[in-house]
Amino acid sequence: MLRAQGLDFSAGGKTIVRGAALHVDAGECVGLIGPNGCGKSTLLRMLYRVLPPQRGQVWFEGQDIWRMDARAFARQAAVLAQASAPAFDSTAREAVMLGRLPHQGRFAADSAQDQHIVDKSLKRVGAASLAQQSMATLSGGERQRVLLARALAQQPRLLFLDEPTNHLDVRYQLELMRLVRSLGVTVLVVLHELNIAAQFCDRLYLMQAGALVASGTPREVLTPEAIHGVFGVRAAVDDHPATGRPRIAYWIDHD
């Protein structure tokens, strides 16, 4: 579905991403992990057609995304970015209706279909009761769910998420990721927390200093050696007693 090759990006004389190549197949949930500042978000922004790569190419269904019309791409792919406070307040429903924008004509009013899709999207993320509330009064977890509903209102086939669980309580982290997996869309997600990645992703890419250094299933990628090499901590990996997925425990040596 999505394929990228040889992506380079540098700014201020510093290389941020170099030679990144990856692919996401239909129906997969692919995670992108790595330490702070390794270039995960920059790579993701090149993939969702906001940041033009300085070298390399990205294809969606075999089409170069930079040759696609921005609106056409927005009908295929949606983004849930890291939460930031909006300067102007709107209701949750208005925020979700914005997701219909790539489907709407200039002068057309919101159609009955738009209304229906917005209601359905809010319901799917369990935020139907928040529809008329102002975004400023929502908690971090509620706001992320509303913004996920906006992404769903775009009716995308591919969903990009940039650290969607940042600043959320552990319950909301798990709920949000379970929700994302239940949507039936293809997902590429940047994650901070390795246990979340291990639990919810089919495949992982491990990134270090701008380069993708390992890829495969969580069990293949999240080895104690790889974690030590990239994150600089000691790790033990065993099976999660409830989910059966890899479980990582970390420590740091006293020396």
Add this chain to the structure above:
Amino acid sequence: MKTSAWALVLLILLALAVLAGVAWGSAQLGIAQVWAVVQHQLLQQTGQASAVPDGVLPHYQIVWMIRLPRVLMAALVGAGLAIVGVVMQAMVRNPLADPYMLGVSSGASVGAVSVLAWGVLAGAGLYAIAAGAFLGALAASVLVYLLAQQRGRIPSARLILSGVAVGYMCTGLTSLIMLTSGQRDLANALLGWIMGNLAGTQWPALGLPAALLLLGMAWLLAQARQLNALLAGDETAATLGVTAERLRRQLFVVVSLLTGVMVAVSGAIGFVGLVIPHVTRMLVGTDHRRVLPIAALMGAVFLVLVDGAARTWFAPMEIPVGVFTAFIGGPFFIAMLWRGAAREER
């Protein structure tokens, strides 16, 4: 209350404000006398009456030739400045933006008085002044935008300081051009250009601002959803298929055109673009499909009333309308700053 209900209320208020605006003044008239003149004029336009009847004649000059064009101009300028405020706030994603505060009106003044003083294109009259004002507004707004940017973001403090600095330079330039132009009447008109003044408006001057206001409004309504996306941030806008940079470039032109023509006919009237969008959003939310028309109507009502007050409060002396909008807008701005600071501390 629904948006259409607000629109209806504001339309009625606008009609009442226009009538009141025409009735108020050094020669106090009744609504009936105003109506008699308007009625006669309408009949004459449609060929059903010819000479001015005796009972109407004494007020004809005041109502039709002096007050009505001025009041209608106040409505146009108020509407124009209000929507310019709405759009500028979306462009910089900051509720404190306003064409006067950000130096755009002052830039337009420089362009307008340059045309007046040096007679560049003087033959084209109001069109030349408006063209000069447009170029001045465009230069000032782009300059402020570039100065205010800091790593892709536009912090409030930086935005306002850039606007104030550019505004001061432009006001200085305007004064210099007018005082050294060697034209006595230009020097006398200085206060009007810097503070904003609607005195002396005549019928032919209404056409250009009315046309540009309608065209600008139609174009902006076509971009209303894109403006909503812009409020959510450039990055979010991009993921919704809106190219923020291109949209912003187009908005610069439209905002400068509207500000330019409004300043060309009325000077730099401050704070309408700050107060009106804020009140409008409190009433109908942030969706530009609702905010733009409601803000235009509210701006029109507001400026008609404030201009009426400016004409009559210290009668027989007339105060430039910009002095009054400053008295209303200044405290309003300070209150917004306070609330904003309280929010950032939380």
